[in-house]
Amino acid sequence: MIEVQQITKRYGQHTALDRISFSVAKGEVLAFLGPNGAGKTTTMRILTCFMPATEGTARVAGFDCAEQPLEVKRRIGYLPETPPVYQELTVTEYLQFVGRLRGLSGKVLTASIHREVERLGLGTVQRRLIGNLSRGYRQRVGLAQALLHDPPILILDEPTVGLDPKQIIEIRELIKNLAGSHSVILSTHILPEATAVCQRVVIISGGRIVAEDTPDQLSARLRQSEKISLILKAPAADTLSRLKSVQGVQNVFSGGDSGAFLLECELGRDVREEVARVAVTNGWGLLELKAISMTLEDVFLQLTRHEEGLTPDAVSASVESAGQPV
Protein backbone atom coordinates (compact mmCIF):
# COMPACT_ATOMS: atom_id res chain seq x y z
CA MET A 1 0.00 0.00 0.00
CA ILE A 2 2.83 2.37 0.82
CA GLU A 3 6.05 2.32 -1.12
CA VAL A 4 8.82 4.73 -0.21
CA GLN A 5 12.00 4.74 -2.23
CA GLN A 6 15.17 6.65 -1.47
CA ILE A 7 13.43 9.69 -0.08
CA THR A 8 15.61 12.62 0.84
CA LYS A 9 14.36 15.85 2.35
CA ARG A 10 16.57 18.88 2.79
CA TYR A 11 15.72 22.15 4.43
CA GLY A 12 18.42 24.42 3.08
CA GLN A 13 21.66 22.95 4.35
CA HIS A 14 20.00 20.68 6.86
CA THR A 15 19.20 17.15 5.72
CA ALA A 16 16.10 15.97 7.57
CA LEU A 17 15.74 12.67 5.74
CA ASP A 18 18.55 10.80 4.08
CA ARG A 19 17.59 8.22 1.45
CA ILE A 20 14.83 6.51 3.36
CA SER A 21 13.18 3.44 1.90
CA PHE A 22 10.51 1.23 3.36
CA SER A 23 7.17 -0.23 2.48
CA VAL A 24 3.95 -1.13 4.22
CA ALA A 25 1.76 -3.98 3.05
CA LYS A 26 -2.02 -3.95 3.12
CA GLY A 27 -3.34 -4.46 6.61
CA GLU A 28 0.03 -4.04 8.23
CA VAL A 29 0.79 -1.82 11.21
CA LEU A 30 4.19 -0.19 11.10
CA ALA A 31 5.74 1.80 13.92
CA PHE A 32 8.13 4.62 13.37
CA LEU A 33 10.38 4.80 16.33
CA GLY A 34 12.86 7.53 16.96
CA PRO A 35 13.86 10.41 19.17
CA ASN A 36 12.48 13.88 18.60
CA GLY A 37 13.78 15.44 15.43
CA ALA A 38 14.64 12.09 13.87
CA GLY A 39 12.50 12.71 10.80
CA LYS A 40 9.30 10.88 11.73
CA THR A 41 7.02 13.84 11.19
CA THR A 42 8.81 14.86 8.00
CA THR A 43 8.30 11.38 6.55
CA MET A 44 4.62 11.51 7.43
CA ARG A 45 4.23 14.93 5.91
CA ILE A 46 5.69 13.67 2.67
CA LEU A 47 3.40 10.64 2.63
CA THR A 48 0.33 12.80 3.23
CA CYS A 49 1.42 15.12 0.38
CA PHE A 50 1.73 18.05 2.75
CA MET A 51 5.27 18.65 1.57
CA PRO A 52 7.19 17.30 -1.39
CA ALA A 53 10.37 15.28 -1.00
CA THR A 54 13.60 16.76 -2.32
CA GLU A 55 14.49 13.47 -3.95
CA GLY A 56 12.99 10.03 -4.25
CA THR A 57 9.47 8.77 -4.75
CA ALA A 58 6.65 7.91 -2.42
CA ARG A 59 3.68 5.91 -3.67
CA VAL A 60 0.53 5.46 -1.65
CA ALA A 61 -2.14 2.99 -2.79
CA GLY A 62 -0.53 3.01 -6.22
CA PHE A 63 -0.57 6.78 -6.62
CA ASP A 64 2.52 8.93 -6.67
CA CYS A 65 2.47 11.56 -3.93
CA ALA A 66 4.04 14.19 -6.14
CA GLU A 67 1.89 13.55 -9.22
CA GLN A 68 -1.57 12.65 -7.94
CA PRO A 69 -1.79 14.20 -4.50
CA LEU A 70 -5.59 14.40 -4.49
CA GLU A 71 -5.95 10.66 -5.07
CA VAL A 72 -3.45 9.99 -2.30
CA LYS A 73 -5.15 12.40 0.11
CA ARG A 74 -8.53 10.73 -0.47
CA ARG A 75 -7.14 7.42 0.74
CA ILE A 76 -5.32 8.67 3.80
CA GLY A 77 -6.53 9.49 7.26
CA TYR A 78 -3.94 11.65 8.95
CA LEU A 79 -3.56 12.67 12.55
CA PRO A 80 -0.79 15.29 12.84
CA GLU A 81 1.26 15.86 15.99
CA THR A 82 -1.15 18.50 17.25
CA PRO A 83 -4.78 17.47 16.79
CA PRO A 84 -6.06 19.76 14.01
CA VAL A 85 -9.21 21.00 15.67
CA TYR A 86 -11.08 24.27 15.44
CA GLN A 87 -11.76 25.49 18.94
CA GLU A 88 -14.83 27.50 18.04
CA LEU A 89 -16.73 24.50 16.65
CA THR A 90 -18.53 21.77 18.54
CA VAL A 91 -17.35 18.19 18.05
CA THR A 92 -20.29 17.40 15.76
CA GLU A 93 -19.86 20.57 13.72
CA TYR A 94 -16.17 19.87 13.33
CA LEU A 95 -16.74 16.31 12.14
CA GLN A 96 -19.41 17.54 9.72
CA PHE A 97 -16.93 20.02 8.28
CA VAL A 98 -14.25 17.36 7.96
CA GLY A 99 -16.67 14.94 6.31
CA ARG A 100 -17.81 17.54 3.78
CA LEU A 101 -14.23 18.37 2.87
CA ARG A 102 -13.82 14.69 2.06
CA GLY A 103 -16.94 14.47 -0.02
CA LEU A 104 -19.25 12.79 2.49
CA SER A 105 -22.80 14.05 2.72
CA GLY A 106 -26.30 13.25 3.86
CA LYS A 107 -26.93 9.93 5.57
CA VAL A 108 -23.42 8.62 4.94
CA LEU A 109 -21.97 11.62 6.75
CA THR A 110 -24.36 11.28 9.68
CA ALA A 111 -23.67 7.56 9.95
CA SER A 112 -19.90 8.07 9.77
CA ILE A 113 -19.99 10.70 12.49
CA HIS A 114 -22.14 8.46 14.64
CA ARG A 115 -19.75 5.53 14.14
CA GLU A 116 -16.65 7.51 15.14
CA VAL A 117 -18.36 9.21 18.06
CA GLU A 118 -19.28 5.76 19.37
CA ARG A 119 -15.89 4.24 18.61
CA LEU A 120 -13.93 6.97 20.38
CA GLY A 121 -16.33 7.54 23.24
CA LEU A 122 -17.17 11.13 22.33
CA GLY A 123 -20.90 10.76 22.98
CA THR A 124 -20.96 12.92 26.09
CA VAL A 125 -19.01 15.80 24.56
CA GLN A 126 -20.33 15.96 21.01
CA ARG A 127 -22.27 19.15 21.59
CA ARG A 128 -19.46 20.93 23.41
CA LEU A 129 -17.03 23.40 21.90
CA ILE A 130 -13.71 21.75 21.17
CA GLY A 131 -11.95 24.72 22.78
CA ASN A 132 -13.42 23.67 26.12
CA LEU A 133 -12.34 20.02 25.90
CA SER A 134 -9.34 18.48 27.64
CA ARG A 135 -6.20 17.43 25.80
CA GLY A 136 -7.26 13.79 25.81
CA TYR A 137 -10.64 14.51 24.26
CA ARG A 138 -9.06 16.73 21.61
CA GLN A 139 -6.70 13.93 20.73
CA ARG A 140 -9.69 11.60 20.35
CA VAL A 141 -11.49 14.14 18.20
CA GLY A 142 -8.33 14.24 16.08
CA LEU A 143 -8.44 10.46 15.74
CA ALA A 144 -12.14 10.55 14.87
CA GLN A 145 -11.27 13.04 12.15
CA ALA A 146 -8.63 10.71 10.69
CA LEU A 147 -11.00 7.73 10.68
CA LEU A 148 -14.12 9.55 9.53
CA HIS A 149 -14.02 8.68 5.83
CA ASP A 150 -12.87 5.13 6.60
CA PRO A 151 -9.59 5.45 4.69
CA PRO A 152 -7.60 2.34 3.78
CA ILE A 153 -4.44 4.01 5.06
CA LEU A 154 -3.95 5.69 8.41
CA ILE A 155 -1.00 7.85 9.31
CA LEU A 156 -0.92 8.68 12.99
CA ASP A 157 1.70 10.96 14.46
CA GLU A 158 2.03 10.00 18.12
CA PRO A 159 -1.60 8.96 18.52
CA THR A 160 -1.49 8.30 22.25
CA VAL A 161 0.14 11.52 23.40
CA GLY A 162 -1.88 13.30 26.04
CA LEU A 163 -4.12 10.36 26.86
CA ASP A 164 -4.44 8.74 30.26
CA PRO A 165 -3.33 5.09 30.68
CA LYS A 166 -6.83 3.69 30.25
CA GLN A 167 -7.37 5.67 27.06
CA ILE A 168 -3.94 4.62 25.77
CA ILE A 169 -4.96 0.99 26.12
CA GLU A 170 -8.24 1.70 24.35
CA ILE A 171 -6.54 3.47 21.47
CA ARG A 172 -4.00 0.66 21.12
CA GLU A 173 -6.87 -1.82 21.00
CA LEU A 174 -8.52 0.33 18.38
CA ILE A 175 -5.38 0.37 16.24
CA LYS A 176 -5.00 -3.39 16.61
CA ASN A 177 -8.57 -3.83 15.43
CA LEU A 178 -7.89 -1.62 12.44
CA ALA A 179 -4.97 -3.81 11.39
CA GLY A 180 -5.92 -6.28 8.70
CA SER A 181 -8.40 -4.00 7.00
CA HIS A 182 -6.25 -0.88 7.20
CA SER A 183 -2.59 -0.12 6.69
CA VAL A 184 -1.35 1.95 9.56
CA ILE A 185 1.83 3.92 10.12
CA LEU A 186 2.21 5.35 13.55
CA SER A 187 5.08 7.20 15.08
CA THR A 188 6.00 6.99 18.69
CA HIS A 189 8.90 7.32 21.02
CA ILE A 190 7.36 4.91 23.48
CA LEU A 191 8.80 1.46 22.89
CA PRO A 192 6.19 -0.72 24.57
CA GLU A 193 3.65 0.94 22.32
CA ALA A 194 5.55 -0.16 19.24
CA THR A 195 5.85 -3.73 20.49
CA ALA A 196 2.23 -3.81 21.63
CA VAL A 197 0.49 -2.84 18.43
CA CYS A 198 2.87 -3.15 15.52
CA GLN A 199 3.91 -5.95 13.26
CA ARG A 200 7.01 -4.12 12.16
CA VAL A 201 9.21 -1.47 13.68
CA VAL A 202 11.34 1.02 11.81
CA ILE A 203 13.87 2.73 14.00
CA ILE A 204 14.81 6.06 12.58
CA SER A 205 17.47 8.44 13.78
CA GLY A 206 19.12 11.48 12.32
CA GLY A 207 17.06 11.11 9.17
CA ARG A 208 18.17 7.56 8.50
CA ILE A 209 16.66 4.16 9.06
CA VAL A 210 18.94 2.41 11.53
CA ALA A 211 16.95 -0.78 11.99
CA GLU A 212 13.86 -2.38 10.59
CA ASP A 213 12.36 -5.62 11.84
CA THR A 214 9.47 -7.18 13.67
CA PRO A 215 9.42 -6.48 17.41
CA ASP A 216 9.92 -10.20 18.10
CA GLN A 217 12.96 -10.49 15.91
CA LEU A 218 14.46 -7.33 17.30
CA SER A 219 14.26 -8.77 20.79
CA ALA A 220 15.40 -12.16 19.55
CA ARG A 221 18.55 -10.56 18.26
CA LEU A 222 19.12 -9.23 21.70
CA ARG A 223 18.64 -12.55 23.35
CA GLN A 224 21.31 -14.26 21.26
CA SER A 225 23.43 -14.24 24.38
CA GLU A 226 23.31 -13.35 28.02
CA LYS A 227 25.55 -10.56 29.09
CA ILE A 228 27.42 -9.97 32.27
CA SER A 229 29.20 -6.86 33.37
CA LEU A 230 32.28 -7.30 35.54
CA ILE A 231 34.45 -4.71 37.21
CA LEU A 232 37.78 -5.67 38.70
CA LYS A 233 40.08 -3.61 40.85
CA ALA A 234 43.33 -5.29 39.84
CA PRO A 235 43.01 -7.30 36.64
CA ALA A 236 46.06 -9.31 35.68
CA ALA A 237 47.54 -9.74 32.22
CA ASP A 238 45.96 -13.14 31.82
CA THR A 239 42.52 -12.09 33.05
CA LEU A 240 41.05 -11.97 29.58
CA SER A 241 42.10 -15.49 28.63
CA ARG A 242 41.18 -16.90 32.05
CA LEU A 243 37.72 -15.45 31.80
CA LYS A 244 37.33 -16.85 28.32
CA SER A 245 38.15 -20.31 29.58
CA VAL A 246 35.26 -20.27 32.06
CA GLN A 247 32.72 -22.75 30.82
CA GLY A 248 29.76 -21.10 29.10
CA VAL A 249 31.53 -17.85 28.31
CA GLN A 250 31.61 -17.21 24.59
CA ASN A 251 33.27 -13.86 24.34
CA VAL A 252 34.95 -11.32 26.55
CA PHE A 253 35.38 -7.64 25.83
CA SER A 254 37.73 -5.52 27.84
CA GLY A 255 36.90 -1.97 28.78
CA GLY A 256 40.58 -1.07 28.87
CA ASP A 257 42.28 0.38 31.95
CA SER A 258 39.02 0.85 33.82
CA GLY A 259 38.98 -2.82 34.77
CA ALA A 260 35.58 -3.28 33.24
CA PHE A 261 34.76 -6.38 31.27
CA LEU A 262 31.79 -7.53 29.33
CA LEU A 263 31.10 -11.23 29.10
CA GLU A 264 28.87 -12.85 26.56
CA CYS A 265 27.55 -16.19 27.62
CA GLU A 266 25.46 -19.03 26.29
CA LEU A 267 21.73 -18.57 26.49
CA GLY A 268 20.16 -19.87 29.65
CA ARG A 269 23.40 -20.39 31.48
CA ASP A 270 24.30 -18.37 34.55
CA VAL A 271 28.06 -18.21 34.86
CA ARG A 272 28.19 -15.56 37.56
CA GLU A 273 29.01 -17.95 40.36
CA GLU A 274 31.91 -19.45 38.44
CA VAL A 275 33.24 -16.06 37.36
CA ALA A 276 33.13 -14.80 40.93
CA ARG A 277 35.07 -17.82 42.11
CA VAL A 278 37.76 -17.36 39.44
CA ALA A 279 38.09 -13.67 40.26
CA VAL A 280 38.42 -14.28 43.95
CA THR A 281 40.93 -17.14 43.68
CA ASN A 282 43.12 -15.07 41.38
CA GLY A 283 42.90 -12.04 43.65
CA TRP A 284 41.69 -9.61 40.97
CA GLY A 285 39.70 -7.56 43.44
CA LEU A 286 36.09 -8.18 42.45
CA LEU A 287 34.17 -4.90 42.64
CA GLU A 288 31.06 -5.57 40.68
CA LEU A 289 29.37 -8.44 38.93
CA LYS A 290 25.94 -8.20 37.42
CA ALA A 291 23.79 -9.57 34.68
CA ILE A 292 22.76 -7.08 32.00
CA SER A 293 19.24 -7.34 30.83
CA MET A 294 18.94 -5.98 27.34
CA THR A 295 15.65 -4.41 26.53
CA LEU A 296 14.49 -2.97 23.29
CA GLU A 297 14.94 0.32 25.05
CA ASP A 298 18.71 -0.21 25.29
CA VAL A 299 19.05 -1.00 21.61
CA PHE A 300 16.96 1.96 20.75
CA LEU A 301 19.05 4.29 22.83
CA GLN A 302 22.25 2.81 21.50
CA LEU A 303 21.13 2.85 17.91
CA THR A 304 19.91 6.36 18.05
CA ARG A 305 22.91 7.64 19.98
CA HIS A 306 25.32 6.38 17.33
CA GLU A 307 23.92 8.16 14.39
CA GLU A 308 26.75 7.73 11.96
CA GLY A 309 27.51 4.64 9.95
CA LEU A 310 24.79 2.37 11.21
CA THR A 311 22.91 0.06 8.95
CA PRO A 312 20.47 -2.67 9.93
CA ASP A 313 23.39 -5.10 9.75
CA ALA A 314 25.17 -3.14 12.40
CA VAL A 315 22.41 -3.77 14.90
CA SER A 316 24.06 -6.76 16.55
CA ALA A 317 27.40 -4.96 16.68
CA SER A 318 25.87 -2.06 18.50
CA VAL A 319 23.97 -4.40 20.76
CA GLU A 320 27.32 -5.75 21.86
CA SER A 321 28.69 -2.35 22.59
CA ALA A 322 25.49 -1.57 24.41
CA GLY A 323 26.66 -3.72 27.27
CA GLN A 324 29.91 -1.84 27.65
CA PRO A 325 29.94 -0.11 31.02
CA VAL A 326 30.09 3.57 30.43
Added chain:
Amino acid sequence: MTPVQAIIAKELRSYFVSPVVYVVGSVFLLIAGLLGYLYVVFAGAQAIQLMQMQGSAQLNLNDLVFRNLFASMRFILLIVLPILTMRLFAEERKLRTFEFLLTSPIGINEIVAGKFMSVFLVFLSLLGLTGLMPLMLALFSDFDWYPVLTGYLGLVLLGALFLSVGVLASALTENQIVAAFVSIGLLLVLWLLSGLGSLLGDTAIGQAVSYLSFMEHFDHLVRGLIDTKDLVYFVSSLALMLFLSHRVVDSARWK
Protein backbone atom coordinates in the same frame (compact mmCIF):
# COMPACT_ATOMS: atom_id res chain seq x y z
CA MET B 1 -22.43 20.49 0.00
CA THR B 2 -19.27 20.98 -1.99
CA PRO B 3 -15.94 21.45 -0.21
CA VAL B 4 -15.95 25.17 -1.08
CA GLN B 5 -19.41 25.56 0.45
CA ALA B 6 -18.25 23.61 3.49
CA ILE B 7 -15.33 25.99 3.94
CA ILE B 8 -17.58 29.03 3.50
CA ALA B 9 -20.05 27.68 6.06
CA LYS B 10 -17.28 26.87 8.52
CA GLU B 11 -15.61 30.27 8.14
CA LEU B 12 -18.90 32.11 8.57
CA ARG B 13 -19.55 30.11 11.68
CA SER B 14 -16.07 30.97 12.98
CA TYR B 15 -16.65 34.66 12.22
CA PHE B 16 -19.95 34.83 13.99
CA VAL B 17 -18.99 32.93 17.13
CA SER B 18 -16.01 35.21 17.67
CA PRO B 19 -16.51 38.82 18.75
CA VAL B 20 -14.44 40.12 15.81
CA VAL B 21 -17.30 40.53 13.36
CA TYR B 22 -19.53 42.19 15.93
CA VAL B 23 -16.86 44.64 17.06
CA VAL B 24 -15.57 45.41 13.58
CA GLY B 25 -19.11 45.57 12.20
CA SER B 26 -20.34 47.96 14.88
CA VAL B 27 -17.35 50.24 14.48
CA PHE B 28 -17.75 50.26 10.71
CA LEU B 29 -21.49 50.96 10.83
CA LEU B 30 -21.11 53.53 13.58
CA ILE B 31 -18.48 55.54 11.72
CA ALA B 32 -20.24 55.22 8.37
CA GLY B 33 -23.55 56.25 9.95
CA LEU B 34 -21.99 59.15 11.82
CA LEU B 35 -20.28 60.44 8.69
CA GLY B 36 -23.48 60.04 6.71
CA TYR B 37 -25.34 62.01 9.35
CA LEU B 38 -22.71 64.78 9.38
CA TYR B 39 -22.77 65.12 5.59
CA VAL B 40 -26.56 65.41 5.66
CA VAL B 41 -26.36 68.04 8.40
CA PHE B 42 -23.78 70.01 6.39
CA ALA B 43 -25.99 69.75 3.33
CA GLY B 44 -28.89 71.05 5.42
CA ALA B 45 -26.83 73.98 6.68
CA GLN B 46 -25.83 74.83 3.15
CA ALA B 47 -29.47 74.68 2.10
CA ILE B 48 -30.45 77.15 4.79
CA GLN B 49 -27.66 79.50 3.69
CA LEU B 50 -28.78 79.32 0.07
CA MET B 51 -32.39 79.89 1.08
CA GLN B 52 -31.44 83.06 2.94
CA MET B 53 -29.42 84.34 -0.01
CA GLN B 54 -31.57 83.31 -2.94
CA GLY B 55 -34.93 82.54 -1.40
CA SER B 56 -34.90 78.99 -2.78
CA ALA B 57 -32.43 76.11 -2.86
CA GLN B 58 -31.87 73.13 -5.09
CA LEU B 59 -29.75 70.73 -3.11
CA ASN B 60 -27.74 68.09 -4.86
CA LEU B 61 -27.56 65.23 -2.34
CA ASN B 62 -25.48 63.18 -4.75
CA ASP B 63 -22.69 65.71 -4.63
CA LEU B 64 -23.05 66.87 -1.06
CA VAL B 65 -23.72 63.56 0.71
CA PHE B 66 -23.05 60.45 -1.29
CA ARG B 67 -19.81 61.36 -3.02
CA ASN B 68 -18.34 62.46 0.29
CA LEU B 69 -19.69 59.43 2.06
CA PHE B 70 -18.27 57.00 -0.50
CA ALA B 71 -14.91 58.76 -0.40
CA SER B 72 -14.84 58.41 3.39
CA MET B 73 -15.94 54.78 3.31
CA ARG B 74 -12.90 54.05 1.18
CA PHE B 75 -10.73 54.92 4.15
CA ILE B 76 -12.86 53.13 6.74
CA LEU B 77 -12.77 49.98 4.64
CA LEU B 78 -9.01 50.22 4.36
CA ILE B 79 -8.74 50.06 8.14
CA VAL B 80 -11.60 47.67 8.85
CA LEU B 81 -11.32 44.97 6.20
CA PRO B 82 -7.76 43.87 7.06
CA ILE B 83 -9.04 43.16 10.58
CA LEU B 84 -11.59 40.80 9.09
CA THR B 85 -9.15 39.02 6.80
CA MET B 86 -6.17 38.77 9.14
CA ARG B 87 -7.24 35.53 10.77
CA LEU B 88 -8.08 33.56 7.61
CA PHE B 89 -4.75 31.81 7.07
CA ALA B 90 -2.64 33.16 9.94
CA GLU B 91 -4.88 31.46 12.49
CA GLU B 92 -4.77 28.13 10.66
CA ARG B 93 -1.00 28.24 10.73
CA LYS B 94 -0.82 29.24 14.36
CA LEU B 95 -3.27 26.56 15.50
CA ARG B 96 -1.72 23.87 13.30
CA THR B 97 -4.90 23.23 11.36
CA PHE B 98 -3.13 24.41 8.21
CA GLU B 99 -1.57 20.98 7.75
CA PHE B 100 -4.97 19.35 8.13
CA LEU B 101 -6.51 21.64 5.53
CA LEU B 102 -3.71 21.01 3.05
CA THR B 103 -3.86 17.24 3.51
CA SER B 104 -7.60 17.24 2.85
CA PRO B 105 -8.54 16.04 -0.63
CA ILE B 106 -9.28 19.52 -1.95
CA GLY B 107 -7.28 21.91 -4.09
CA ILE B 108 -5.60 25.00 -2.74
CA ASN B 109 -7.74 27.07 -5.12
CA GLU B 110 -10.83 25.73 -3.34
CA ILE B 111 -9.38 26.68 0.03
CA VAL B 112 -8.50 30.21 -1.12
CA ALA B 113 -11.86 30.63 -2.87
CA GLY B 114 -13.81 29.41 0.16
CA LYS B 115 -11.95 31.68 2.56
CA PHE B 116 -12.29 34.70 0.29
CA MET B 117 -15.99 34.09 -0.35
CA SER B 118 -16.74 33.80 3.36
CA VAL B 119 -15.18 37.13 4.27
CA PHE B 120 -16.69 38.69 1.15
CA LEU B 121 -20.14 37.65 2.33
CA VAL B 122 -19.49 39.17 5.74
CA PHE B 123 -18.40 42.40 4.03
CA LEU B 124 -21.45 42.41 1.75
CA SER B 125 -23.82 42.07 4.68
CA LEU B 126 -22.10 44.94 6.52
CA LEU B 127 -22.18 47.10 3.40
CA GLY B 128 -25.79 46.13 2.84
CA LEU B 129 -26.67 47.58 6.23
CA THR B 130 -25.29 50.97 5.19
CA GLY B 131 -27.87 50.85 2.40
CA LEU B 132 -30.36 52.01 5.02
CA MET B 133 -28.89 55.49 4.68
CA PRO B 134 -29.88 56.15 1.04
CA LEU B 135 -33.20 54.36 1.63
CA MET B 136 -34.03 56.66 4.51
CA LEU B 137 -32.88 59.77 2.66
CA ALA B 138 -35.04 58.75 -0.27
CA LEU B 139 -38.10 59.08 1.99
CA PHE B 140 -37.43 62.76 2.61
CA SER B 141 -35.63 64.00 -0.47
CA ASP B 142 -34.99 63.57 -4.12
CA PHE B 143 -31.71 62.38 -5.54
CA ASP B 144 -30.42 60.51 -8.49
CA TRP B 145 -30.22 56.78 -7.66
CA TYR B 146 -27.93 55.91 -10.55
CA PRO B 147 -24.63 57.28 -9.16
CA VAL B 148 -25.54 55.90 -5.72
CA LEU B 149 -25.86 52.43 -7.19
CA THR B 150 -22.65 52.72 -9.20
CA GLY B 151 -21.02 54.05 -6.03
CA TYR B 152 -22.12 50.92 -4.21
CA LEU B 153 -20.80 48.84 -7.09
CA GLY B 154 -17.54 50.71 -6.62
CA LEU B 155 -17.53 49.93 -2.90
CA VAL B 156 -18.22 46.24 -3.56
CA LEU B 157 -15.35 46.04 -6.05
CA LEU B 158 -13.06 48.07 -3.83
CA GLY B 159 -13.94 45.91 -0.83
CA ALA B 160 -13.27 42.74 -2.83
CA LEU B 161 -9.85 44.08 -3.79
CA PHE B 162 -9.05 45.05 -0.18
CA LEU B 163 -10.15 41.63 1.03
CA SER B 164 -8.02 39.83 -1.53
CA VAL B 165 -4.98 41.84 -0.42
CA GLY B 166 -5.88 40.88 3.15
CA VAL B 167 -6.11 37.20 2.22
CA LEU B 168 -2.66 37.41 0.66
CA ALA B 169 -1.20 39.12 3.73
CA SER B 170 -2.79 36.54 6.01
CA ALA B 171 -1.25 33.72 3.99
CA LEU B 172 2.20 35.26 4.41
CA THR B 173 2.46 34.99 8.18
CA GLU B 174 1.18 33.13 11.19
CA ASN B 175 0.85 36.33 13.20
CA GLN B 176 -2.54 37.98 12.78
CA ILE B 177 -1.38 41.45 13.80
CA VAL B 178 1.42 41.29 11.25
CA ALA B 179 -1.09 40.16 8.64
CA ALA B 180 -3.36 43.12 9.37
CA PHE B 181 -0.52 45.64 9.21
CA VAL B 182 0.93 44.17 6.04
CA SER B 183 -2.41 44.47 4.28
CA ILE B 184 -3.05 48.00 5.56
CA GLY B 185 0.47 48.92 4.41
CA LEU B 186 0.00 47.39 0.97
CA LEU B 187 -3.33 49.15 0.54
CA LEU B 188 -1.88 52.51 1.60
CA VAL B 189 0.90 52.07 -0.95
CA LEU B 190 -1.72 51.32 -3.61
CA TRP B 191 -3.60 54.43 -2.49
CA LEU B 192 -0.54 56.67 -2.60
CA LEU B 193 0.40 55.43 -6.07
CA SER B 194 -2.31 57.75 -7.38
CA GLY B 195 -0.54 60.71 -5.75
CA LEU B 196 2.76 59.62 -7.24
CA GLY B 197 1.03 59.24 -10.59
CA SER B 198 -0.29 62.79 -10.61
CA LEU B 199 3.12 64.02 -9.46
CA LEU B 200 4.67 62.39 -12.51
CA GLY B 201 2.12 64.23 -14.60
CA ASP B 202 0.55 63.32 -17.88
CA THR B 203 3.33 61.07 -19.07
CA ALA B 204 3.09 57.40 -19.96
CA ILE B 205 4.75 56.41 -16.68
CA GLY B 206 2.54 58.78 -14.72
CA GLN B 207 -0.60 57.34 -16.27
CA ALA B 208 0.60 53.78 -15.72
CA VAL B 209 1.31 54.50 -12.05
CA SER B 210 -2.08 56.14 -11.54
CA TYR B 211 -3.74 53.23 -13.29
CA LEU B 212 -2.21 50.87 -10.71
CA SER B 213 -3.93 52.72 -7.90
CA PHE B 214 -7.58 52.00 -7.18
CA MET B 215 -8.33 55.70 -6.65
CA GLU B 216 -9.24 56.88 -10.12
CA HIS B 217 -11.14 53.68 -10.92
CA PHE B 218 -13.19 54.03 -7.76
CA ASP B 219 -13.77 57.75 -8.42
CA HIS B 220 -15.21 57.00 -11.85
CA LEU B 221 -17.75 54.63 -10.34
CA VAL B 222 -18.66 57.08 -7.58
CA ARG B 223 -19.29 59.72 -10.22
CA GLY B 224 -21.65 57.34 -11.98
CA LEU B 225 -19.29 56.29 -14.74
CA ILE B 226 -19.17 52.61 -15.54
CA ASP B 227 -16.09 52.11 -17.67
CA THR B 228 -14.90 48.67 -18.76
CA LYS B 229 -11.35 49.80 -18.06
CA ASP B 230 -12.18 50.23 -14.38
CA LEU B 231 -14.04 46.94 -14.14
CA VAL B 232 -11.08 45.21 -15.79
CA TYR B 233 -8.78 46.84 -13.23
CA PHE B 234 -10.78 45.56 -10.26
CA VAL B 235 -11.41 42.08 -11.60
CA SER B 236 -7.84 41.53 -12.77
CA SER B 237 -6.23 42.85 -9.59
CA LEU B 238 -8.57 40.70 -7.52
CA ALA B 239 -7.62 37.67 -9.61
CA LEU B 240 -3.94 38.51 -9.26
CA MET B 241 -4.16 38.81 -5.47
CA LEU B 242 -6.01 35.51 -5.15
CA PHE B 243 -3.53 33.85 -7.48
CA LEU B 244 -0.63 35.17 -5.38
CA SER B 245 -2.38 33.89 -2.24
CA HIS B 246 -2.62 30.49 -3.89
CA ARG B 247 1.12 30.54 -4.62
CA VAL B 248 1.97 31.65 -1.09
CA VAL B 249 -0.18 28.94 0.49
CA ASP B 250 1.36 26.40 -1.84
CA SER B 251 4.89 27.51 -1.05
CA ALA B 252 4.21 27.45 2.71
CA ARG B 253 4.19 23.66 2.41
CA TRP B 254 7.84 23.61 1.39
CA LYS B 255 9.16 25.09 4.58
